Amino acid sequence: MQWETVIGLEVHVQLATRSKIFSGASTAFGAEPNTQACAVDLGLPGVLPVLNEQAVAMAVQFGLAVHADIAEVSVFDRKNYFYPDLPKGYQTSQMYHPIVGPGEVEITLEDASTKRIRIHHAHLEEDAGKSLHEDFHGMTGIDLNRAGTPLLEIVSEPDMRSAKEAAAYLKAIHSIVTYLGISDGNMAEGSMRCDVNVSVRPKGQEAFGTRAEIKNVNSFRFVERAIAFEVERQIELIEDGGSVVQETRLFDPDRDETRSMRTKEEANDYRYFPCPDLLPVVLDQAYLDHLRGQLPELPADKRERFQNELGLSAYDANVISASRDMAEFFEAVHSECGDAKQAANWVQGELSGALNRESLSIANSPISARQLGELISRVLDDTINGKAAKEVFQALWNGQGESADEVIDAKGLKQVTDTGAIEAMIDQVIADSPAQVAQYRDSEPEKRGKMIGYFVGQVMKASRGTANPQQVNGLLKEKLDALL
Amino acid sequence: MYEKTLTQLAAALKSGEFSSRELTAHYLQRIEKADGQLNSFISVTAEQALQQAEIADKARAAGNAGRLAGIPLALKDIFCTQGVKTSCGSKMLDNFIAPYSATVVEKLNAAGTISLGKTNMDEFAMGSSNENSYYGPVKNPWDLTAVPGGSSGGSAAAVAAGLVPAAMGTDTGGSIRQPAAFCGITGLKPTYGRVSRFGIIAYASSLDQAGPMARSAEDCAHLLGVIAGHDGRDSTSVARGVPDYVEGLNAPLSGLKIGLPKEYFGDGLDPEVEKAVREAVKVYESLGATVREVSLPHTHYAIPAYYVIAPAEASSNLSRYDGVRFGYRCDNPSDLIDLYTRSRAEGFGEEVKRRILIGTHTLSEGFFDAYYTKAQQVRRLIRQDFLDAFEDVDVLMGPASPTPAFDLGAKKDPVSMYLQDIYTIAVNLAGIPGISVPAGFAGGRPVGLQILGTHFAEAQLLNVAHQFQQATDWHLQRPAFAEEYA
Numbered sequence: 001m002q003w004e005t006v007i008g009l010e011v012h013v014q015l016a017t018r019s020k021i022f023s024g025a026s027t028a029f030g031a032e033p034n035t036q037a038c039a040v041d042l043g044l045p046g047v048l049p050v051l052n053e054q055a056v057a058m059a060v061q062f063g064l065a066v067h068a069d070i071a072e073v074s075v076f077d078r079k080n081y082f083y084p085d086l087p088k089g090y091q092t093s094q095m096y097h098p099i100v101g102p103g104e105v106e107i108t109l110e111d112a113s114t115k116r117i118r119i120h121h122a123h124l125e126e127d128a129g130k131s132l133h134e135d136f137h138g139m140t141g142i143d144l145n146r147a148g149t150p151l152l153e154i155v156s157e158p159d160m161r162s163a164k165e166a167a168a169y170l171k172a173i174h175s176i177v178t179y180l181g182i183s184d185g186n187m188a189e190g191s192m193r194c195d196v197n198v199s200v201r202p203k204g205q206e207a208f209g210t211r212a213e214i215k216n217v218n219s220f221r222f223v224e225r226a227i228a229f230e231v232e233r234q235i236e237l238i239e240d241g242g243s244v245v246q247e248t249r250l251f252d253p254d255r256d257e258t259r260s261m262r263t264k265e266e267a268n269d270y271r272y273f274p275c276p277d278l279l280p281v282v283l284d285q286a287y288l289d290h291l292r293g294q295l296p297e298l299p300a301d302k303r304e305r306f307q308n309e310l311g312l313s314a315y316d317a318n319v320i321s322a323s324r325d326m327a328e329f330f331e332a333v334h335s336e337c338g339d340a341k342q343a344a345n346w347v348q349g350e351l352s353g354a355l356n357r358e359s360l361s362i363a364n365s366p367i368s369a370r371q372l373g374e375l376i377s378r379v380l381d382d383t384i385n386g387k388a389a390k391e392v393f394q395a396l397w398n399g400q401g402e403s404a405d406e407v408i409d410a411k412g413l414k415q416v417t418d419t420g421a422i423e424a425m426i427d428q429v430i431a432d433s434p435a436q437v438a439q440y441r442d443s444e445p446e447k448r449g450k451m452i453g454y455f456v457g458q459v460m461k462a463s464r465g466t467a468n469p470q471q472v473n474g475l476l477k478e479k480l481d482a483l484l
Numbered sequence: 485m486y487e488k489t490l491t492q493l494a495a496a497l498k499s500g501e502f503s504s505r506e507l508t509a510h511y512l513q514r515i516e517k518a519d520g521q522l523n524s525f526i527s528v529t530a531e532q533a534l535q536q537a538e539i540a541d542k543a544r545a546a547g548n549a550g551r552l553a554g555i556p557l558a559l560k561d562i563f564c565t566q567g568v569k570t571s572c573g574s575k576m577l578d579n580f581i582a583p584y585s586a587t588v589v590e591k592l593n594a595a596g597t598i599s600l601g602k603t604n605m606d607e608f609a610m611g612s613s614n615e616n617s618y619y620g621p622v623k624n625p626w627d628l629t630a631v632p633g634g635s636s637g638g639s640a641a642a643v644a645a646g647l648v649p650a651a652m653g654t655d656t657g658g659s660i661r662q663p664a665a666f667c668g669i670t671g672l673k674p675t676y677g678r679v680s681r682f683g684i685i686a687y688a689s690s691l692d693q694a695g696p697m698a699r700s701a702e703d704c705a706h707l708l709g710v711i712a713g714h715d716g717r718d719s720t721s722v723a724r725g726v727p728d729y730v731e732g733l734n735a736p737l738s739g740l741k742i743g744l745p746k747e748y749f750g751d752g753l754d755p756e757v758e759k760a761v762r763e764a765v766k767v768y769e770s771l772g773a774t775v776r777e778v779s780l781p782h783t784h785y786a787i788p789a790y791y792v793i794a795p796a797e798a799s800s801n802l803s804r805y806d807g808v809r810f811g812y813r814c815d816n817p818s819d820l821i822d823l824y825t826r827s828r829a830e831g832f833g834e835e836v837k838r839r840i841l842i843g844t845h846t847l848s849e850g851f852f853d854a855y856y857t858k859a860q861q862v863r864r865l866i867r868q869d870f871l872d873a874f875e876d877v878d879v880l881m882g883p884a885s886p887t888p889a890f891d892l893g894a895k896k897d898p899v900s901m902y903l904q905d906i907y908t909i910a911v912n913l914a915g916i917p918g919i920s921v922p923a924g925f926a927g928g929r930p931v932g933l934q935i936l937g938t939h940f941a942e943a944q945l946l947n948v949a950h951q952f953q954q955a956t957d958w959h960l961q962r963p964a965f966a967e968e969y970a
Contacts, residue, residue: 039583039584042809043804043809044564044582044583044584044810045564045570045572045577045580045582045685045686045804045810046563046564046570046582046586046682046683046684046685046686047682047683048681048682048717048718048719048720049719050716050717050718050719051719078800080799080800080803080847082803082806082824084806084808084820087804087808087809088803088804089800089802089803089804089806090800090803142808142809269848269849271799271800271844271847271848271849271852272847272852273796273797273800273847273852273856276688276689276690276720276797277686277689277719277720278719279719279720
């Protein structure tokens with residue numbers, strides 16, 4: 001039997017507001033437990049929520065970026081359940097009238113093909129606190145710093161058909177929210193988490209299979225692994241004559257498996273009803289237009305422009321546009337050196353390699369876009385050769401010089417293109433290498449091409465790498481052949 | 485001193501007849517002597533009150549005392565008061581010292597008024613007799629065998645007994661107006677959104693509203709001016725100017741159109757109460773008002789709608805009392821579920837548990853539309869009834885309660901207790917303001933005339949009530965209990 005996988009994602013994005021969604025407490029990550037929870041976050045008797053306007057603006061920006069309908073009127077509801085890190089005994093969310101309606105996101109797969117994934121809706125809600133199970137001698141600690149942090153929950157349609165597509169979708173959402181600057185997208189700190197709905201069905205069947213929901217998966221890699229495990233589990237189960245039960249499961253990255261948390265029968269009845277403490281959010285066209293005017297160029301548009309106007313390959317355009325920081329760095333390098341292909345190669349090659357080695361983000365690159373652009377320009381105008389360029393790059397990376405030109409001068413890396421100087425070096429090398437010259441002379445003509453490498457190397461060495469390799473090559477051939 | 489109204493006390497403080505310290509000490513002494521019998525206070529904050537009084541006296545000496553500086557008041561124990569136990573009448577919050585003050589409390593402090601303490605109330609404001617308090621029932625000073633009404637029963641009894649010149653209450657379904665009526669004082673429930681709810685422990689958020697309870701409409705006008713206004717911390721408070729309610733008290737009533745809702749004079753209305761109310765209406769006629777009968781056709785749906793919406797909101801509002809962060813926690817919980825269930829089972833009283841259960845049920849999957857959604861539809865119809873009536877008349881009048889104060893322990897069946905609020909509850913559902921003013925007696929117990937106006941018509945209501953109080957002296961009558969402790 002051929003099986004088809006059906007996947008839908010619920011992505012929770014922590015919005016990068018300075019204060020919480022319903023209180024003035026700070027949202028900064030990593031503070032001492034319970035130092036960033038005010039009376040409202042603690043759910044003290046008598047407190048009331050006041051909606052953070054910035055959170056609304058961010059949700060709307062997301063909606064506009066995914067071409068969604070923005071609700072003229074959206075309403076906050078209470079989702080009622082008891083949990084120690086949920087101080088009020090309910091989470092304020094948007095059940096019936098979410099702020100962002102249907103939209104869509106284009107994802108790019110590894111083979112550079114694209115697919116549209118529909119977004120069902122996105123709604124605003126508050127995050128809960130954290131239960132800390134370690135360090136309390138069998139008791140549980142509660143940290144309410146995170147309680148009330150604004151979340152945008154983005155719910156997709158079940159449009160994904162593989163783990164790769166799901167990961168690509170998650171990356172696309174990540175790149176949109178970071179482009180918009182509405183989230184830092186830091187998955188390790190929980191700024192982006194996702195619940196994955198997975199089901200399988202025989203290929204060709206229209207009806208969906210029973211789905212399992214895998215909760216709180218917090219990395220791109222885990223999403224792929226969790227889905228891979230879950231798909232296999234479901235198929236095996238069905239093929240063994242069993243059936244999938246609708247349930248909530250937890251992914252354990254250490255054991256690379258998903259485990260049942262609760263079944264449908266154990267599910268809560270959340271008793272949603274409109275929150276009487278908050279007014280409906282009413283947005284007018286002028287407000288939407290204002291926010292639309294502030295949208296940056298988004299990843300999909302950049303990708304298209306990089307491909308169509310700058311002539312990058314689909315692959316390069318996709319990789320570079322995935323992160324706003326990288327795209328902007330690339331654009332700055334390009335505007336300095338004027339060669340998109342070279343700029344893309346350097347940003348993805350030498351620069352990304354160096355950044356990865358030292359676990360730095362491109363925003364913290366020791367080499368500025370301007371420095372890199374200038375360096376590329378010097379290669380393009382033949383001031384330095386490729387080998388010297390790498391040396392200049394390393395020097396700039398280490399802070400040995402302000403600009404490529406300064407490093408080139410200081411290290412004397414300027415390419416030697418003076419024919420007389422090169423000829424003198426060649427003559428010296430030939431004079432110093434009688435054995436090799438003899439060997440060259442006695443070789444079959446077709447093998448001589450290979451042997452010339454030795455002489456090129458010696459000349460380059462003599463020039464301390466500054467000789468123009470093409471020139472060296474040409475002149476050497478002339479001179480050696482004259483000896484035949 | 486206690487026989488004076490708040491307005492008169494303010495004048496006496498201004499003229500230097502006595503100091504705020506003397507006045508405060510006087511009331512504290514009366515509380516000390518009398519409250520053992522009434523049980524109207526849960527906490528008396530004597531020391532703080534005297535300190536506040538001295539500050540007020542100094543401010544007056546320095547020439548920067550406001551209109552109400554130095555006036556002692558009491559706060560229903562539902563208003564969070566920084567550093568003071570705020571119990572909401574519940575065992576659940578018996579150990580809760582509020583770490584912040586409600587906006588109403590802040591405003592009263594800023595006006596220089598003095599809080600003598602926190603008054604008794606039905607637990608979480610759920611009740612119409614003040615018998616649902618963890619701290620025991622409050623007695624009606626007119627008759628110690630009668631209830632004072634609820635849920636702001638402590639505030640009403642304390643004012644009626646002259647233990648404090650005025651007090652703050654809250655009203656979700658009649659909790660200011662009904663006890664005001666039972667205790668022979670004046671109580672105003674403002675328009676929903678007129679007074680900030682921040683720091684008032686929530687019962688039913690879409691219905692709760694704070695208001696003054698005092699000897700006269702004029703006293704209420706002074707106090708409403710202090711507590712009303714928009715508050716950035718309460719999204720449902722309305723950004724709308726606050727008029728000078730005292731200045732608006734002398735408009736003549738000639739041409740005033742009064743509507744008597746026929747549904748408010750039907751079965752179940754005590755004949756003596758009806759008689760007193762109709763007499764009061766005659767007084768208005770003599771003052772130049774015209775009277776006509778009107779209809780509020782959906783009145784009989786008000787109680788059922790209320791007992792869906794209010795418990796639904798309450799079931800959610802009271803979820804935070806889980807024994808985890810503050811409030812009552814059961815001894816030796818075996819696990820989390822045990823902690824929740826026993827803390828709540830032991831910490832809440834019967835009526836609160838009943839309403840949490842009702843609310844939890846009506847919000848449940850499969851019942852939500854039949855109950856909650858339907859009740860909200862009914863609510864809109866009820867509101868429309870009032871708006872339609874106010875197309876034809878300026879104010880509505882009727883009894884605040886179908887009977888005068890009943891005996892303690894008389895109403896064992898919850899539903900018969902719920903029916904007490906038949907004339908007050910629709911007002912909260914519609915969000916309009918209402919005031920209860922003393923209008924005579926029935927069987928020796930006070931009768932309240934309820935006057936209703938359209939949204940934000942507080943100035944008009946206070947004036948209409950004040951004109952009545954200029955022509956009658958029901959509001960000045962005192963129970964013998966008050967005199968005995970003179």
